[in-house]
Amino acid sequence: MGVDGIGARAVRKEDKRFITGKGRYTDDMTAQGMGYAAFVRSPHAHAKVVSIDSSAAEDMPGVDAVLTGEQLVGDGIGNLICGWMIHSKDGSPMNMGAWRAMEPEIVRFVGQAVAVVIADTAAQARDAADAVVVEYEELDAIVDAVAAMEDGAPQLHPEAPNNLIYDWEIGDEAAVNAAFEGAAHVTKMEITNNRLAPNPMEPRAALAIYDTAEEHFTLYTTSQNPHVARLVLSAFYAVAPEHKLRVIAPDVGGGFGSKIYIYPEEMVCLWASKRTERPVKWVSDRTEAFLTDAHGRDHNSVAEMALDADNKITGLRVKTVANLGAYMSLFSSSVPTYLYATLLSGQYNIPAIHANVKAVYTNTVPVDAYRGAGRPEATYLLERMMETAAREVGLSPAELRRKNFITEFPHQTPVIMCYDAGDYSATLDAAMAAIDYDGFAARKAEAASRGKLRGIGLSCYIEACGIAPSAAVGSLGAGVGLWESAEVRVNPVGTIEVLTGSHSHGQGHETTFAQLISERFGLDTDAVSIVHGDTDKVQFGMGTYGSRSGAVGMSAIVKALDKVEAKAKKIAAHLMEAAEGDITIEGGELKVAGTDKKLTFTEVALAAYTAHNLPDGMEPGLKEGAFYDPTNFTFPAGTYICEVEVDPETGTTDIISFVASDDFGKIINPMIVEGQVHGGLTQGIGQAMLENAAYDDTGQLLTASYMDYCMPRADDLPAEYRLSTHETLCPGNPLGMKGCGEAGAIGSPPAVINAITDAIGSNDLSMPATPEKVWQLCQTTTKAAAE
Amino acid sequence: MYETNYHRAGSVADAAALLAKADDGKLLSGGQTLLPTMKQRLAAPSDLVDVTKIAELKGICEDGNAISIGAATTHAEVAASDLVKQKIPGLAKLAGGIGDPAVRHMGTIGGSIANNDPAADYPSALVALNATVTTNKRTLSAEDFFTGMFETALDDDEIVTSVSFPAAAKSAYAKYPNPASRYAMAGVFVAQQADGSVRVAVTGAGQDGVFRVPEMESALASNFAPDAVAGISVSADNLLSDIHGSSAYRANLVTVMAKRAVEAAS
Ligand SMILES: Cc1cc2nc3c(=O)[nH]c(=O)nc-3n(C[C@H](O)[C@H](O)[C@H](O)COP(=O)(O)OP(=O)(O)OC[C@H]3O[C@@H](n4cnc5c(N)ncnc54)[C@H](O)[C@@H]3O)c2cc1C
Numbered sequence A: 001m002g003v004d005g006i007g008a009r010a011v012r013k014e015d016k017r018f019i020t021g022k023g024r025y026t027d028d029m030t031a032q033g034m035g036y037a038a039f040v041r042s043p044h045a046h047a048k049v050v051s052i053d054s055s056a057a058e059d060m061p062g063v064d065a066v067l068t069g070e071q072l073v074g075d076g077i078g079n080l081i082c083g084w085m086i087h088s089k090d091g092s093p094m095n096m097g098a099w100r101a102m103e104p105e106i107v108r109f110v111g112q113a114v115a116v117v118i119a120d121t122a123a124q125a126r127d128a129a130d131a132v133v134v135e136y137e138e139l140d141a142i143v144d145a146v147a148a149m150e151d152g153a154p155q156l157h158p159e160a161p162n163n164l165i166y167d168w169e170i171g172d173e174a175a176v177n178a179a180f181e182g183a184a185h186v187t188k189m190e191i192t193n194n195r196l197a198p199n200p201m202e203p204r205a206a207l208a209i210y211d212t213a214e215e216h217f218t219l220y221t222t223s224q225n226p227h228v229a230r231l232v233l234s235a236f237y238a239v240a241p242e243h244k245l246r247v248i249a250p251d252v253g254g255g256f257g258s259k260i261y262i263y264p265e266e267m268v269c270l271w272a273s274k275r276t277e278r279p280v281k282w283v284s285d286r287t288e289a290f291l292t293d294a295h296g297r298d299h300n301s302v303a304e305m306a307l308d309a310d311n312k313i314t315g316l317r318v319k320t321v322a323n324l325g326a327y328m329s330l331f332s333s334s335v336p337t338y339l340y341a342t343l344l345s346g347q348y349n350i351p352a353i354h355a356n357v358k359a360v361y362t363n364t365v366p367v368d369a370y371r372g373a374g375r376p377e378a379t380y381l382l383e384r385m386m387e388t389a390a391r392e393v394g395l396s397p398a399e400l401r402r403k404n405f406i407t408e409f410p411h412q413t414p415v416i417m418c419y420d421a422g423d424y425s426a427t428l429d430a431a432m433a434a435i436d437y438d439g440f441a442a443r444k445a446e447a448a449s450r451g452k453l454r455g456i457g458l459s460c461y462i463e464a465c466g467i468a469p470s471a472a473v474g475s476l477g478a479g480v481g482l483w484e485s486a487e488v489r490v491n492p493v494g495t496i497e498v499l500t501g502s503h504s505h506g507q508g509h510e511t512t513f514a515q516l517i518s519e520r521f522g523l524d525t526d527a528v529s530i531v532h533g534d535t536d537k538v539q540f541g542m543g544t545y546g547s548r549s550g551a552v553g554m555s556a557i558v559k560a561l562d563k564v565e566a567k568a569k570k571i572a573a574h575l576m577e578a579a580e581g582d583i584t585i586e587g588g589e590l591k592v593a594g595t596d597k598k599l600t601f602t603e604v605a606l607a608a609y610t611a612h613n614l615p616d617g618m619e620p621g622l623k624e625g626a627f628y629d630p631t632n633f634t635f636p637a638g639t640y641i642c643e644v645e646v647d648p649e650t651g652t653t654d655i656i657s658f659v660a661s662d663d664f665g666k667i668i669n670p671m672i673v674e675g676q677v678h679g680g681l682t683q684g685i686g687q688a689m690l691e692n693a694a695y696d697d698t699g700q701l702l703t704a705s706y707m708d709y710c711m712p713r714a715d716d717l718p719a720e721y722r723l724s725t726h727e728t729l730c731p732g733n734p735l736g737m738k739g740c741g742e743a744g745a746i747g748s749p750p751a752v753i754n755a756i757t758d759a760i761g762s763n764d765l766s767m768p769a770t771p772e773k774v775w776q777l778c779q780t781t782t783k784a785a786a787e
Numbered sequence B: 001m002y003e004t005n006y007h008r009a010g011s012v013a014d015a016a017a018l019l020a021k022a023d024d025g026k027l028l029s030g031g032q033t034l035l036p037t038m039k040q041r042l043a044a045p046s047d048l049v050d051v052t053k054i055a056e057l058k059g060i061c062e063d064g065n066a067i068s069i070g071a072a073t074t075h076a077e078v079a080a081s082d083l084v085k086q087k088i089p090g091l092a093k094l095a096g097g098i099g100d101p102a103v104r105h106m107g108t109i110g111g112s113i114a115n116n117d118p119a120a121d122y123p124s125a126l127v128a129l130n131a132t133v134t135t136n137k138r139t140l141s142a143e144d145f146f147t148g149m150f151e152t153a154l155d156d157d158e159i160v161t162s163v164s165f166p167a168a169a170k171s172a173y174a175k176y177p178n179p180a181s182r183y184a185m186a187g188v189f190v191a192q193q194a195d196g197s198v199r200v201a202v203t204g205a206g207q208d209g210v211f212r213v214p215e216m217e218s219a220l221a222s223n224f225a226p227d228a229v230a231g232i233s234v235s236a237d238n239l240l241s242d243i244h245g246s247s248a249y250r251a252n253l254v255t256v257m258a259k260r261a262v263e264a265a266s
Helices: A015-019 A069-074 A122-131 A173-181 A226-237 A262-278 A286-292 A375-393 A395-403 A426-434 A437-449 A471-475 A509-521 A549-575 A600-610 A670-690 A743-760 A772-787 B012-021 B035-038 B074-078 B082-087 B090-097 B100-105 B109-115 B122-128 B214-222 B227-231 B247-265
Strands: A036-042 A048-054 A063-068 A115-119 A134-136 A162-171 A185-196 A206-212 A216-221 A246-249 A280-283 A297-306 A314-325 A353-362 A455-460 A482-489 A495-498 A529-531 A583-584 A587-594 A599-600 A622-629 A638-647 A654-662 A721-725 B004-008 B025-028 B049-050 B060-063 B064-071 B132-135 B139-141 B144-146 B158-167 B172-175 B185-190 B198-205
Touching: A015 A063, A036 A286, A036 A297, A048 A115, A063 A122, A063 A262, A063 B090, A069 A115, A069 A262, A069 A549, A115 A122, A115 A262, A115 B082, A162 A173, A173 A297, A173 A314, A173 A353, A173 A743, A185 A375, A185 A529, A185 A670, A206 A286, A216 A262, A226 A246, A226 A262, A226 B049, A262 A280, A280 A455, A280 A583, A280 B035, A280 B158, A286 A314, A297 A375, A314 A375, A353 B074, A375 A395, A375 A455, A375 A721, A375 B214, A395 A455, A426 A437, A426 A455, A426 A482, A426 A638, A437 A455, A437 B025, A471 A600, A495 A549, A529 B049, A549 A583, A549 A587, A549 A600, A549 A622, A583 B074, A587 A600, A599 A600, A599 B004, A638 A743, A654 A670, A654 A743, A670 A743, A743 A772, B012 B025, B025 B035, B060 B082, B060 B172, B064 B082, B074 B100, B074 B109, B082 B090, B090 B122, B090 B172, B090 B185, B090 B247, B109 B122, B109 B158, B122 B132, B122 B144, B122 B185, B122 B198, B172 B247, B185 B247, B198 B214, B227 B247
Parallel strands: A036 A280, A216 A246, A314 A353, A495 A529, A654 A721, B004 B049, B025 B049
Antiparallel strands: A036 A115, A048 A134, A063 A115, A162 A353, A185 A297, A206 A216, A206 A280, A297 A314, A455 A638, A482 A495, A482 A622, A583 A587, A587 A599, A638 A654, B060 B064, B064 B158, B132 B139, B132 B158, B172 B185, B185 B198
8 A cells, every 4th residue: 555644545445345345244244043034014104003913924934933013012122212302492392202113003104114033044034024914904194294284184193293293493583584574685485305215235234143141242233333323222222231232333335324323123133133042134125225214305495585685695584394204213303403404504694594493203214314414405495595596686696605605714603503614715716617607608509509408506505514512412402422432552563453433334434544644653554454333342432424534533533643642752752862852753763853863663662562661650552542522513615516408308407517616624535535525416416306215195105116216327427527625624623624425415406406497497496306397397488488 | 036946948849848837837038027026026936937048039030021039139139230230220229228238138029028018118119110929829910919018919828939020111219218217218119111101109108008109100101200290299198107207298208209219210
């Protein structure tokens, strides 16, 4: 590999394993005597479970046990929880209904498990699961969140009258009302944010191993945060005490948020392993994933923006209904509140903002954080409003934005966030130059000569990463702290192991984290290994989501490195009889400045462990740990511009160009960052044009396979993404990092939709902008033009 | 997938015998439809009789003024065939646009037409080119062969052996793919015979599978130009409607694809 420090485009260390098929995923793990689990799932969106007859299934070949929700509850296994308490505006706590890992009484979404079969082979388990006879009494179902709040709608949980989970607000309503009274112009829009299925390449899986002698569990599972999984499984679900439960998240093939949560299946495997006294494995198939992985987004909003005569924004009023599905998933409550409405100020100086959010139960799979989590919803709403307002007042979309940009930092928004640093004009300028914004009119005319409608759309996004500090999020209702931990272990021969509480499931931590050590000590990245994902190896940590592993996770490593460096320098100074302050580290050596005295890093490490000659009172060894709790969120921001061509005859949209200019603060590995942006943009374009998790009125999922759920493919995307970065350092963490994992998915959907609506001259477009929807709008605009 | 017994047939007669012996046997060709259906447990044949190793079912040959394609010939072979490209370019293009490369290298023409998915591409070519389907029992015209959505005239124990396509003077296929599955939302095959007569067959859009559009056919017979069909639309009444496209949208696509097919054929 080599000495690849901060800023090097180092190739990913982990890719050899992934590309040559040597990755070790949960489904690759086996255990002696292992049985397989297959779940019996509800075909109904809402029904009473009248009876479960497992007698035929129990007699089938290879079947070990058929277990039901009644037994699970009887064994004292706890209900699934939501870890973030939200209070309604009247001060009452959110209305949470009970969620059991297998439901004994009332099923509330298609695919909910009511029983599980454990058998010798996966096929036998499946056969027997099909033979379990469940009698249901169907109830009316409701899938639309707005309709679910109406009187007379089917009720999901007795705890939540009218299916309302909370009615929450943020901001100063009176100030907003005053702004609207004095407004010169008001822009109003109804905006929906479509429902998405997360689709990581590797579906969820679990292998639970119960050791009857030690009364100890090991769980291999597809988790983004194994320690949080262990904590929740033990503290809330009472599966086992923490020290009797080891959670290992080995190689994990993507998550996008969906693997943060603790799901019923993983928990049932643990419990079933104890009941059957054998290891139990479960691997989700793709349709089970569509049916049971937490979905993302699903908002219905009405937004109003007040502008003064000078086109300065004076107020923003937002009312949002958020569909949370049939149960409250682990962090679901925080997504449409503190991860959403706190970003409604965008990159703009908006003196007054008020948002009201109603979260609602429906007979659909639970909805929780998905790449971006709340910030894409805020960005989509605000950036469509900006484009629409610009069109209405007759300003160019860039100019309206520029006029309202925040230019001084720190900037306190009216919705909690205090932005620390940024330069929004710089990223806007860079993106406009990259796409040759000034040449657009000529390109549009040329396209028109070919019968094509060309459009251009902007999105100036801001988002918040590294949710923190812990005390602040605690005061907002979070059930956990959001710091990160690290331990840097220097081995006696000078190689280094870094134990991080964050978790890599595609992000490339094994490379970027190693670059940090390479930079600090001048060591080869091959001399560093990154250890993560095993609660028996690594100290407690919070895992990876919310683009936090750089800004928070690496900051913890930096803190631990500081301590290691200080101790190494003390040892070196002692051995070379120099002053500690004169020791410098360079190219893997500790040197006495101004002399030719030096020791290799290995020699110092060895000295620390032989402990034959250490400074007085110094403990042997070279190993330091640190916990890092940030002082603020970080605020990545940038401008995306999309240029499209629409074929009015079919409604087909081609993305001709897509440019992104991002401010991620300090970048460790530009290649990996670009990869993150490519993936994020692709998911954002997918949301804007292709993806939609659709239920019919009875609660059947219409998009339970790739025949109907439209994932973006290479030929749906522009030939290239043109990326650039502009760096303003984040003052809140030692490296100045902001985070890049979600920005692409956050910023891109409004750029795409703004471009299409620009092309077709109609603003009435919702995501996904399918060919049919676009064609229909083209019909109306052509008709209107003819009249 | 349920357990099943796999047999490799050496000849058509062998396949027929194996099928007759089986409890609930099914022919297996490229497996691109049958195997996914079995994996989803929507089909549970007791026996699978693989026809892809039967020499007489494979290959493409010239047969007078027609091209005969063996039932077990893959889409990739049809797409790459110089003979097909030269005599019926629309057919080669159609085969090259089915699914993805993996599907095209496994899936076969016999399997495709026996399945008669309303969104499959081949049925439009068979009907527009007035192809004949030969089985181990008889010969049928394409229009008699396709009888409705996932329905054909085949008996349970009948095996498609080849399809014969008379060469056309002009032919082209225009397909608007379903964004998710990439099957046809509307696919239009246009073929003009040497005598100037024209057939227009539509797949992907009809509730009963492939259908012809007589109005377009007569318009094109007198003027084989895109404009001739631009103003002709099919009724949305008997068209498919789903989350990807309403029947009205599909009706529009039929007109647009017909126009583009004629343009490509001219
Ligand atoms: C991802 C994917 C994308 C696809 N996209 C398209 C597309 O865009 N357009 C399109 O048209 N198709 C598409 N297909 C379907 C593909 O073309 C299949 O190859 C075809 O539908 C079935 O052919 P097969 O050879 O695989 O048949 P099999 O799956 O083996 O068999 C299908 C049926 O035909 C029967 N059968 C097979 N051979 C014979 C025979 N000789 N005589 C009588 N009955 C027989 C079988 O018993 C079975 O019932 C796609 C498939 C996949 C998996």
